[in-house]
């Protein structure tokens with residue numbers, strides 16, 4: 001019997017979309033992340049202070065949990081956050097899709113950013129070749145589930161300030177308009193990666209030769225090379241780089257131009273300027289933080305995070321593999 005399903009994804013403070021996930025009978029709110037390959041959870045192995053304000057997984061309370069002797073994991077994300085711990089397997093259910101014997105990584109250490117975040121862990125949806133479990137690398141939930149799905153694909157529907165969904169096994173026509181355009185994916189680096197060699201600011205085209213992008217639901221903003229960031233904010237009245245905020249800010253009243261990015265060798269995906277006003281930096285509502293920011297030192301790479309998915313339904317298709325996108 002096919003296990004296609006659609007799991008609700010709830011926006012948490014606009015920073016991340018959390019999906020209620022059943023791990024060995026325990027409910028955890030996980031951040032589904034197409035930019036990483038580990039399924040890890042807050043656990044009872046963490047210090048009490050790290051556990052505060054989170055649902056934690058207790059392996060002793062699961063009748064289906066099996067420890068994976070000698071296995072460990074350690075992950076560091078591009079923004080410097082990270083976590084590490086031990087490993088076991090358990091039955092994991094998302095929406096109506098169940099995987100038995102899924103590798104579940106128990107955190108015994110998490111960085112400060114995660115203690116402050118609303119999630120109870122991450123569910124990696126990148127390719128399994130970047131899973132950090134050693135000595136035996138483990139598979140992602142999707143890798144394990146795909147044979148039980150009608151089609152080996154999942155899709156991310158992440159509208160701004162509204163409940164979204166992760167669809168497994170089928171494209172949900174209610175989650176997009178128009179037709180889905182596809183680009184081939186190079187999975188060798190573990191990411192849903194494709195060439196993205198030009199962009200448009202308010203309709204004017206600029207090139208980013210040799211640059212690739214990754215479709216990354218676990219990153220909040222759209223991160224791109226400095227040249228593109230300065231070109232964009234040069235077109236925004238009153239915008240400037242704010243060292244204290246660590247990014248470009250502008251008057252919340254500013255009108256923001258559309259930003260289009262080329263996806264593969266096909267068309268552009270256009271993000272309306274309204275979606276590039278990420279959030280006010282304080283309660284006065286005077287100054288706002290931009291949804292387009294610098295990717296920093298990672299040369300030749302752009303990261304299309306939730307700001308992109310607020311405008312486009314993303315289809316992650318293992319047949320290919322290929323990445324599809326269609327306006328929400």
Ligand SMILES: Cc1nn(C)c(C)c1CC(=O)Nc1ccccn1
Nearest residue numbers: 033035077078079081218219295296
């Ligand atoms: C935010 C960011 N800055 N830089 C340079 C990169 C590479 C990122 C992306 C990133 O780190 N994403 C992330 C963080 C935590 C959990 C999951 N994904």
